[in-house]
Amino acid sequence: MGILDQFNLTGQCAIITGAGTGLGREMALSLADSGCDIVGVGRRSGPIEEVGEIIKAKGRRYLGVTGCDVTVSANVNDMVAQAAAKMGRITVLINNAGLGGSGRGKTLPELTDEDWLSGIDSNLNAAFYCTRAIVPHMLEQGGGRIISVTSGWGFRAGRNNWMYPVAKGGVIQLTKAIAMTYARDNIRASCIAPGLFPKTEDAAVLTEMGPKQVAGRIGFPREMGPLAVFLASPASDYLSGATVLMDGGAIAAGLLPAGVVPHAEG
Numbered sequence: 708m709g710i711l712d713q714f715n716l717t718g719q720c721a722i723i724t725g726a727g728t729g730l731g732r733e734m735a736l737s738l739a740d741s742g743c744d745i746v747g748v749g750r751r752s753g754p755i756e757e758v759g760e761i762i763k764a765k766g767r768r769y770l771g772v773t774g775c776d777v778t779v780s781a782n783v784n785d786m787v788a789q790a791a792a793k794m795g796r797i798t799v800l801i802n803n804a805g806l807g808g809s810g811r812g813k814t815l816p817e818l819t820d821e822d823w824l825s826g827i828d829s830n831l832n833a834a835f836y837c838t839r840a841i842v843p844h845m846l847e848q849g850g851g852r853i854i855s856v857t858s859g860w861g862f863r864a865g866r867n868n869w870m871y872p873v874a875k876g877g878v879i880q881l882t883k884a885i886a887m888t889y890a891r892d893n894i895r896a897s898c899i900a901p902g903l904f905p906k907t908e909d910a911a912v913l914t915e916m917g918p919k920q921v922a923g924r925i926g927f928p929r930e931m932g933p934l935a936v937f938l939a940s941p942a943s944d945y946l947s948g949a950t951v952l953m954d955g956g957a958i959a960a961g962l963l964p965a966g967v968v969p970h971a972e973g
């Protein structure tokens with residue numbers, strides 16, 4: 708087998724949550740370019756259908772599962788059952804969907820139960836629900852790859868920034884728990900910790916932040932794709948429990964994405 712053959716995902720199928728936009732979309736397109744069939748998951752149908760058209764045009768099989776809120780475990784269980792029934796063997800799960808949640812910037816006493824749960828649900832519980840739903844299938848199929856998207860905030864704290872860092876830190880720990888527990892079942896778990904990547908609609912604003920970054924620029928969403936392919940592929944067969952930083956050196960510098968010292972900003 709040549710070195711590039713190890714990155715070939717032909718015959719594999721990946722469930723990607725939040726596949727319709729941003730980093731999830733780029734990872735879905737890159738996996739499809741490497742031969743992988745895709746199950747794209749999200750709540751809105753527009754983005755999930757749009758990315759599906761591109762993936763099908765690449766000659767891959769595609770299932771879009773819309774109206775699926777990954778913070779609701781029953782939705783997740785239905786989605787995984789549907790994916791397995793329609794696509795057959797699922798070999799990769801990418802826990803990508805995640806949001807800031809409500810209550811950002813509130814002081815601790817101001818935070819409501821709803822604020823707390825909205826951040827923890829979308830950034831941590833969703834990854835747990837998807838992992839719990841897919842593991843029995845992967846065990847039955849002889850293994851799989853579970854990739855979860857954390858954040859630089861999984862490593863650091865910010866003043867009055869509660870749910871997101873706590874949940875993203877939990878995703879790193881969830882990854883280690885999966886890696887440890889299923890190490891002998893050929894289930895590999897890894898985490899990606901992005902730095903600052905622009906959303907399509909606010910690219911112009913974030914581009915202004917480029918010079919403040921350690922690398923002198925923000926990340927481009929398309930740069931996430933090759934890493935996802937590597938982590939999904941046989942090329943990373945002995946990699947498990949690890950979190951890979953994709954942040955242009957931001958965490959190495961110990962600074963916030965905006966380039967200011969941690970105590971000065973939430």
Ligand SMILES: NC(=O)c1ccc[n+]([C@@H]2O[C@H](COP(=O)([O-])OP(=O)(O)OC[C@H]3O[C@@H](n4cnc5c(N)ncnc54)[C@H](OP(=O)(O)O)[C@@H]3O)[C@@H](O)[C@H]2O)c1
Pocket residue numbers: 724725726727728729730731748749750751752754775776777778803804805806829856857858859900901902903904905906
């Ligand atoms: N962009 C960055 O700078 C950055 C940095 C660090 C970490 N991250 C992490 O990277 C991941 C992707 O972020 P992004 O920037 O690409 O965000 P994005 O463009 O807002 O994408 C999030 C996607 O997740 C889906 N989603 C959100 N909540 C969901 C739910 N409850 N159920 C089902 N789908 C849901 C959304 O689709 P629907 O709304 O249609 O459901 C959307 O397609 C997130 O985990 C984020 O925390 C991003």
